[in-house]
Amino acid sequence: MPVAVFASATDDPAQWLPALRAAMPALEVRVWPEIGDPAEIDYAIVWKPPAGMLAGLPNLKVIYSLGAGIDAMLRDPTLPADVPLVRMIDLSLTEGMVEFVAEQVLAIHRQARTYRTQQAAGVWEQHDQRLARDVTIGILGLGTLGGATARALQALNFRVAGWSRTPKAVEGVEGFAGAARLDAFLAQSEILVCLLPLTAETEDILDRRLFAALPRGAWVINAGRGHHLVDADLIAALDSGHLAGAVLDVFRTEPLPPDHPFWTHPKVVLTPHVAANNNAKYATLRLAEQIARFERGEPMQDVVDRSRGY
Numbered sequence: 001m002p003v004a005v006f007a008s009a010t011d012d013p014a015q016w017l018p019a020l021r022a023a024m025p026a027l028e029v030r031v032w033p034e035i036g037d038p039a040e041i042d043y044a045i046v047w048k049p050p051a052g053m054l055a056g057l058p059n060l061k062v063i064y065s066l067g068a069g070i071d072a073m074l075r076d077p078t079l080p081a082d083v084p085l086v087r088m089i090d091l092s093l094t095e096g097m098v099e100f101v102a103e104q105v106l107a108i109h110r111q112a113r114t115y116r117t118q119q120a121a122g123v124w125e126q127h128d129q130r131l132a133r134d135v136t137i138g139i140l141g142l143g144t145l146g147g148a149t150a151r152a153l154q155a156l157n158f159r160v161a162g163w164s165r166t167p168k169a170v171e172g173v174e175g176f177a178g179a180a181r182l183d184a185f186l187a188q189s190e191i192l193v194c195l196l197p198l199t200a201e202t203e204d205i206l207d208r209r210l211f212a213a214l215p216r217g218a219w220v221i222n223a224g225r226g227h228h229l230v231d232a233d234l235i236a237a238l239d240s241g242h243l244a245g246a247v248l249d250v251f252r253t254e255p256l257p258p259d260h261p262f263w264t265h266p267k268v269v270l271t272p273h274v275a276a277n278n279n280a281k282y283a284t285l286r287l288a289e290q291i292a293r294f295e296r297g298e299p300m301q302d303v304v305d306r307s308r309g310y
Helices: 012-025 091-109 110-123 143-156 177-188 208-213 231-241 280-295
Strands: 002-009 028-030 042-047 062-065 134-139 160-162 174-177 190-196 217-221 243-248 269-271
Touching: 002 012, 002 091, 012 028, 012 134, 012 280, 028 190, 042 269, 091 110, 091 190, 091 217, 091 243, 091 280, 134 143, 143 160, 160 177, 174 177, 208 231
Parallel strands: 002 028, 002 042, 042 062, 134 160, 134 190, 160 174, 190 217, 217 243, 243 269
Antiparallel strands: none
16 A cells, blocks of 8 residues: 655645545555654655655655645755656646636726725715726736636636746737746736746746836736745835735745735735635545556656756
8 A cells, every 4th residue: 555644834634634535545644743664655745844854755756745836845955856746736726826816806907995995985986997808917927827817817808918938828818938028028917917936037026127017007916926026126116106006915924924014005915825725625636646647657747847946
């Protein structure tokens, strides 16, 4: 019987273990740190595992991340170099991200916060309203999450443009690729959505220069990674009036420190990293599929290319 270790900084084993056992009854699951003999562990199912933990499993065959982001693991110098690392891209993560971005885009587009402020002040005032077909949403990152989000926004009649490191084709989406095409993409992005992976090339990408390339009055939604954003540059762009607002779900330090200016900035809407969280019911089905592929000798999906960082 194959053996897996479950280790997560945030996920409750009491929720995940029954789902794992239901999806993979032939798999023995042990919860870190009570793992018995480390040499018996075949698979690691992890999210932000303790530094050095994975290096202590001498017969490890595959590392399965419980999240799409794997930048924290790649920063661990002891991460086994010869063990495949697989990102989690499942139904719950993808649909959750689509729901979050659609909610925030519609709230911006339909001026929901303006009307809520007016209600609190007892003000009855109507504002002109554009149609979605006249608004361009720019999506930074056209991978699985970005592509699904682009298609959902198209279904709401928004114009959608997308930028990626290398050319990606999503039907109906105007595609831009590479550094040379970034400014042309930004110039038309009235609401910019960041869904990029975090790599050396994308760290700090949401900075003063990028904000200046957006149309005046644009909004920024960051549901990628906290290290994509230069916090001080965003605050400067909001205070200058160049940007109308920002929705932030991810941060450099989490939980966000209580004295951070984002908490009280009138143009910042923040959520506590809830855009897309894996649901054990669906994620375990994806894990079962991936482990079955490996044991049959078939290629797994969403294997991380460590040279790219995703």
